[in-house]
Amino acid sequence: xxxxxxxxxxxxxxxxxxxxxxxxxxxxxxxxxxxxxxxxxxxxxxxxxxxxxxxxxxxxxxxxxxxxxxxxxxxxxxxxxxxxxxxxxxxxxxxxxxxxxxxxxxxxxxxxxxxxxxxxxxxxxxxxxxxxxxxxxxxxxxxxxxxxxxxxxxxxxxxxxxxxxxxxxxxxxxxxxxxxxxxxxxxxxxxxxxxxxxxxxxxxxxxxxxxxxxx
Amino acid sequence: xxxxxxxxxxxxxxxxxxxxxxxxxxxxxxxxxxxxxxxxxxxxxxxxxxxxxxxxxxxxxxxxxxxxxxxxxxxxxxxxxxxxxxxxxxxxxxxxxxxxxxxxxxxxxxxxxxxxxxxxxxxxxxxxxxxxxxxxxxxxxxxxxxxxxxxxxxxxxxxxxxxxxxxxxxxxxxxxxxxxxxxxxxxxxxxxxxxxxxxxxxxxxxxxxxxxxxx
Numbered sequence: 001x002x003x004x005x006x007x008x009x010x011x012x013x014x015x016x017x018x019x020x021x022x023x024x025x026x027x028x029x030x031x032x033x034x035x036x037x038x039x040x041x042x043x044x045x046x047x048x049x050x051x052x053x054x055x056x057x058x059x060x061x062x063x064x065x066x067x068x069x070x071x072x073x074x075x076x077x078x079x080x081x082x083x084x085x086x087x088x089x090x091x092x093x094x095x096x097x098x099x100x101x102x103x104x105x106x107x108x109x110x111x112x113x114x115x116x117x118x119x120x121x122x123x124x125x126x127x128x129x130x131x132x133x134x135x136x137x138x139x140x141x142x143x144x145x146x147x148x149x150x151x152x153x154x155x156x157x158x159x160x161x162x163x164x165x166x167x168x169x170x171x172x173x174x175x176x177x178x179x180x181x182x183x184x185x186x187x188x189x190x191x192x193x194x195x196x197x198x199x200x201x202x203x204x205x206x207x208x209x210x211x212x213x214x215x
Numbered sequence: 216x217x218x219x220x221x222x223x224x225x226x227x228x229x230x231x232x233x234x235x236x237x238x239x240x241x242x243x244x245x246x247x248x249x250x251x252x253x254x255x256x257x258x259x260x261x262x263x264x265x266x267x268x269x270x271x272x273x274x275x276x277x278x279x280x281x282x283x284x285x286x287x288x289x290x291x292x293x294x295x296x297x298x299x300x301x302x303x304x305x306x307x308x309x310x311x312x313x314x315x316x317x318x319x320x321x322x323x324x325x326x327x328x329x330x331x332x333x334x335x336x337x338x339x340x341x342x343x344x345x346x347x348x349x350x351x352x353x354x355x356x357x358x359x360x361x362x363x364x365x366x367x368x369x370x371x372x373x374x375x376x377x378x379x380x381x382x383x384x385x386x387x388x389x390x391x392x393x394x395x396x397x398x399x400x401x402x403x404x405x406x407x408x409x410x411x412x413x414x415x416x417x418x419x420x421x422x423x424x425x426x427x428x429x430x
Contacts, residue, residue, distance in 0.1 A: 095284035
């Protein structure tokens, strides 16, 4: 199994955590998303993955992209340890939490979108930051409420799963943009707890083989 | 079961199709997303759904939001007819297709984002259209390739599922913006085929109880 990833990509970060939690090994293939390289749009990668995005997983059957689809696939093939709770209603709430990040927050703040805003739309830096923070806050407010109401050790049980897998990389990205998340104390405490776990620690951007040495 | 929906909301349109395909009835509750109403952000709806978004489904256990999470939940509780293929690899490819729309296309072109662009960022109409078309084309190109390579009656078998459920509402939205999709002939043929089916027909925006009478 190969994982096409980039150290800074938060969607790749999700899949790295999922693989680690499940104890699965994948050969790391770096796809450099830097604006001056954009390896994801080079012909040799597009031949493999016409979407021109990462993460993607390649196995004998072919290639699969989209982090949420990859996680569901991993969950079906390797059910234990589970990334989703056992109870259908709790599974739904866990997927809802994860999708709030994957569909409502991350897509608006990813690198290619921010480049379009500053490039094609000539949005200046202060307004870009306002945009960035708006979509984080709009999404994180209900997530904080939900997290604060949870009585479990993690969001949906005694182990982290799909919800935490989406949350921690999104907070990493926000911190890169200078966000402190001080109005989201429950989510910050959860982040701290997750990052003490080996599966999250090994998946961190700075611990990837393609991360710069002096971060 | 209650469905919180708005006739023009393409994410609500997804859930309407899914309910119809599974033969499930839900009481339709209109949440008016119009800029001058914004019922999704009113206190009585926020009490039910702190995310302030639609679609959402309310049942005895509570409320669940996020169309992708709702569909997975429906699939688990009512497995037949299935929205996902039986084979794990095909399920993964189907979810990938659906997530390309749900995570890479729709979030950039939904109403609240377009309002932010024209409002806060003062983006003019021509540039807004360029933005709109860019994200559609960026996502649809690989989807057209994938659809053209499919030998099945629908994308992933002999019946429509999660992939078509995401595709048709996205094309509806694009057409509202004047897009003709002429460079995506396979997807257009698929759209035409889906719209002949009762489950899709009944879910169409113009057939909802809150649609204006003279469209």
